[in-house]
Amino acid sequence: MSFPLLTATAVLPALGAIATAAVPAARRTAAKWLALIVSLATLVLAAVVLVRFDPDGDRYQLTESHAWIKDFGVRYELGVDGIAVAMIALTALLIPFIILAGWHDADPLETGSKRWRPTQGFFALILLVEAMVIISFEATDVFLFYIFFEAMLIPMYFLIGGFGDRAHEHGEAAASTQRSYAAVKFLLYNLVGGLIMLAAVIGLYVVAGNFSLTQIAEARANGTLDMATSTERWLFLGFFFAFAVKAPLWPLHTWLPNAMQESTAPVAVLITAVVDKVGTFAMLRFCLQLFPEASTWATPAILVLALISIIYGALLAVGQRDIKRLVAYASISHFGFIVLGIFAMTSQGQSGATLYMVNHGISTAALMLVAGFLISRRGSRLIADYGGVQKVAPVLAGTFLIGGLATLSLPGLAPFVSEFLVLVGTFARYPVIGIIATVGIVLAALYTLVLYQRTMTGPVKAEVEGMPDLRVRELVVVAPLIVLLIFLGVYPKPVTDIVNPAVKQTLSDVQKKDPQPEVEASK
Amino acid sequence: MNPVNYLYLAALLFTIGATGVLIRRNAIVVFMCVELMLNACNLALVAFSRMHGNLDGQIIAFFTMVVAAAEVVVGLAIIVSLFRSRHSASVDDASLMKL
């Protein structure tokens, strides 16, 4: 048996989490370094996965399969396709930056205190989330996926509820109340989604007799597994609901602004750039493969929801007064684009959606982490409390602008490629929806530039005066992300090459073909 | 007279005892009411014994008495220790279950 590479990729951060948590209370810095090294090692493993993966090979590669709960046909089955590889790479890539950006976020409030303010816990939880997210991307057994899809909520709950911004306008007590509100809201929303999904998972087992994605999909494809139309639709809705909560799709989105607003910037990035991606990824992998007909059936409704998300999220982002909330609503808009791309059922749309997941992860990380640095300097999340930062901290403002430009999908930066692919893919099949979605482009420019104008330009506010520019650690976090944004904007081929074959197969699962150009069709 | 009347009497006594348990606050009286209910049961059992013509009903009543004795011993001990700590024998004072 070959080396279980996928298991190792997931287990390494999990072990790292345990080790980090076990570091003695006083050796806080050691814990940080340990977490960073583990995350970098995971990145190396993810890179190995990326290299070992052959885009033109089998659909699922590096597979592992062991019996787990025999009575219920639950197996420990792992395997990755191109989409999963891209997502694993994104996750492994972002975690070191998140750890580095949150370097001081969990430091004790009073210096010299030996009390175990959970510094170790913070980094251990981040690694734990990484492990669970990675295994969710790898699982090809529905039950196995479900377990980690849900288990992820536990460390996330503690990360949101336990660690907030250092300074808060209403004092620590109020902040703590709001934090726990946000954390509970996050938990409840996702638990409700998960519960409904659990029912659907059980229903799937009753219908199919096992949990294996590959087996069920194969049986569905060659007709040996027949589902009643209504059964398939109900099961699809059960799965989709959970993913739509996590993604989050309008109108199930309201947990995201609260969660992102109250958590520290790195955790907010963790939520929106990493954890939420499991939702959209799962739509692509589970909804479409397991229930192709129901997916086609639900497409119009989902497209409309996605469209509403795009425009609604963008409009609300314009109306926000809180930087983090603004980014959160912008993310809702972007998730609308991702869902739109997935359910447009064209190769451009789905490749674009996958690419979008990667690019959105990087661009939001860049924007949000810089916003976090900004907030940590002034101790306020309100846009109105800033002004003229560009004058005192030009590098900070510059990186913030690049993050913002990536968010508004400026050509030349990575998100443009994916957004345009999504739009083209949607337009090819649903022209009207494609055209309405372009309104999102204009609104994206509006909220980004308004944010930049109000915070960075204008006369220097008194509170902003003397604000230090980016420090070396912060620059180390931001610079690679920006380089990556530019690189993937100019040369996204490495990613599309990996993703394209997988998308092709997903499309053949739902028995869809790209629409032909009119000129050729008429020939 | 029909011996079924014994059963009616037992039912009446049981109900009175139960109502007493619910109404009274003095733990000792409550306890007495419980004893009353047990005795009512015993009466019914004895009547059943007579009805069926075997002694099993009496055996059960006997066991009931023994268990009641054990219960009284423990129960009174609880009342005494409760009284020691709270200086009251009212069951309402032992309301730690309240939020």
Next chain:
Amino acid sequence: MENLIALLIAAPLLGAAVLLCGGRRLDAVGHWIGTVLAAASFVVGVVLFADMLGKDPENRAMHQFLFSWIPVGGFQADVAFQLDQLSMTFVLLITGVGSLIHVYSIGYMEHDERRRRFFGYLNLFLAAMLLLVLADNYLLLYVGWEGVGLASYLLIGFWQHKPSAATAAKKAFLVNRVGDVGLSIAIMLMFTTFGTFAFGPVLEATGEATEGKLTAIALMLLLAACGKSAQVPLQSWLGDAMEGPTPVSALIHAATMVTAGVYLIVRSADIFNAAPDAQLVTTVVGAVTLMFGAIVGCAKDDIKKALAGSTMSQIGYMVLAAGLGPIGYVFAIMHLVTHGFFKAGLFLGAGSVMHGMNDEVDMRKYGGLRTYMPITFITFGLGYLAIIGFPGLSGFFSKDKIIEAAFAKGGTEGWILGGVALLGAAITAFYMTRVMLMTFFGEERWRNQPTASPAEPDVEPAAAHHGAAASDHAAAATGEPHPHESPKVMTIPMIVLAVGSVFAGGFFSIGDRFIHWLEPVTDHAHGNPPISAGAVTASTVAVMVIGVGLAWLQYGRRPVPVVAPRGSLLTRAARRDLYQDDFNHVVLVRGGEHLTRSLVYVDHTLVDGVVNGTAAGMGGLSGRLRRVQNGYARSYAVSMFGGAAILIAATLLMRAV
């Protein structure tokens, strides 16, 4: 030779990267790096031009394939360049004027502490603009298209600490974004219609598509052009864009970027040719804008805004010409090039005036400056003569041809369009004469006039930075300006541009050189106006003279009041950009604000409210239920007892049933 094309873009891009990432240690040499790299790009352009001239006119186009950019299914976007005569014209204009303005900026921005960054942005702009004109497919063009938008955003908002500048920059970007949506929809339409969006295949395949599709594509392209070229209805950003430093206004908002829309239309000629309805709309847009810009230009007292109105109007001419089809494409581009020269020269002249006047922009506080800044006066004057179409100068040749072509459109449309173009020429002469008279002639109204006092918050801060001499600072403090000629580094580019304004038109027209040059790319058809070409020319000159005369009557003979009079209804409307901004403000800005605010409210109360309401309902219910759990053993006993009773009742009932 083909491989040099990438170098055109690479040089300024490198400059931008080095200057923007280089940090403060490059402050001392940054402007030289930027200028040299811009000039290098120009040199490469000239080399390529020479190479191109040596080739057969039909085979001059060059292609360079770099790499496959976005390959997904049938969607194949490449990073590949195409250099044909049309692109070449633009390359030379962009790099040439761009280099001159780099040189000018060395002087203009001398005292700005962020000069390095300014040059970085300028280089970024050059790279993006070159990418725009060199791309061989619409998607790559789109990258350049948004790239110039970004550079424009950065440069308009260069003095970010001024809220007005930041707002103007944002507005420019947003309005352009609306246009960009048009371009992206056009690309999508091309993709679904033709399966590709590279210039070659698309333009060859136009014959196979339905006219409806082509009209849609053309209209979307026109929308994009309106955004970038400040055509009605997306023109509102250009006036505000004058918040940027003057060299920026000259390069981006006069000579190059704003003409990108014309480039787009001419580049997509085949599509427009096959969609007559779209062409008609294009001409209407052009005609409306040329009148709009001209009227606005008449009323503005801010010299840069007057010139901005003029730019709008001149681009209106170009769009009008482009909408005329093969009879107009060449003249649109020709006017574009000559306009590039004289308008850049005019803006640089305006910058030079402001430079000498403590950054005062109000022409009512100028007057009689010709003796104080002679070089500026002469170069500005030559540009002035060129733009009003003084016979023999650049503007005369190019504008006259457009008016002629407009008449040649034929039918009622031709008469209307030609008439509008002619009227526009008269108004052009009027407002340019007004600018000229108010600035360089008449009494010296700046005497004892505290110009743009430094205390005023939104004064161009360059006043503090590039006063050139300490005495200027003192003057700024006392308030009265001391007009003086600008340094050589600023005047030389002005002189070069003035030379261009004078001779370019004639050079192009002699022997129809320009027509022959561009013909292989754009097709040229000779238009036959219903009246003779000579008559058109004569009337053009006549209306020009009338315009100049009227302006002289108004502003030359009578003294110009320092405080603007109330003016007629039209004047007041023109001062406010014909209330177009007010319309935007009321309908879009206010409406948008209300919409977002109410949506925030809806999200909070309705969407979130459903969830929170459910939670609160649950909480309330459990609160009620909790009260039953009062902690008294007796009350639990009651429920037990009641429960037992109910159970017995149920058992009995079940047995009874």
Next chain:
Amino acid sequence: MTQQLAAYTTSTGEAFQFWVLGTVAVIGALCTVFMKRAVHSALCLAGTMIVLAVFYLANGAYFLGIVQIVVYTGAIMMLFLFVVMLVGVTAADSLKETIKGQRWLALLCGLGFGILLVAGIGNAALTEFNGLGQANSGGNVEGLAALIFTDYVFAFELTGALLITAAVGAMVLTHRERTERAKTQRELAEQRVREGKHLPPLPAPGVYARHNAVDIAGLLPDGTPSELTVSKTLRDRGQIRDVSTEALNDLKALEQRAEDRLERTNSGKSGEASK
């Protein structure tokens, strides 16, 4: 007699006995519930139990009848009385209900439950009475013994274990183990000083020579009673006799008598007061 028991109906004597003693039992039960003082309740319950013992005997359960009297009435009820004394014999419960709706709910439930039971018994087909003639033929005690030690031996053993456990449990519950060393006199004194109260010994109870009982609070100079003078146990039980008004009345009477004897008039006193 055994013949009679086997019969479907009972003798008139038993019927008379049932109706008379049954009434007594019900009254006793009601008194158990509604008497204010626990002692009275206990006595009433004892009465009911004795009646029940008679009924056992009448039903042929001779052994149980005797056990009922000896064990229940004799032992268990005495245990109750001991506890009642421990808690306070004289303490009367207030019968006022403190939990809202409890009483009505309880009465309703009781009534409903009773009706249901009666209905259930009425519905049941209890027409055949076999009588215990045959079962008791070998003697009641022997019959029980035979059953206990054969069929029910396991339950019997368990009951024995239960009894032992109960005994141990009662001891554990009531026994107080000192978990810490008892405070010495000195420490107690120091604690009092530290807390700053009751430095001197507590005052003695009783008022004058006439009320020299431990449950009577001593009077302060102004005539109000001081609870401090009464033992803590009595205080906790609420068994303090307040004689302050009595003492004041006595004092008044004493003064009156003294005035009468000294032949002072009320006017003189009021005149004094008006000064």
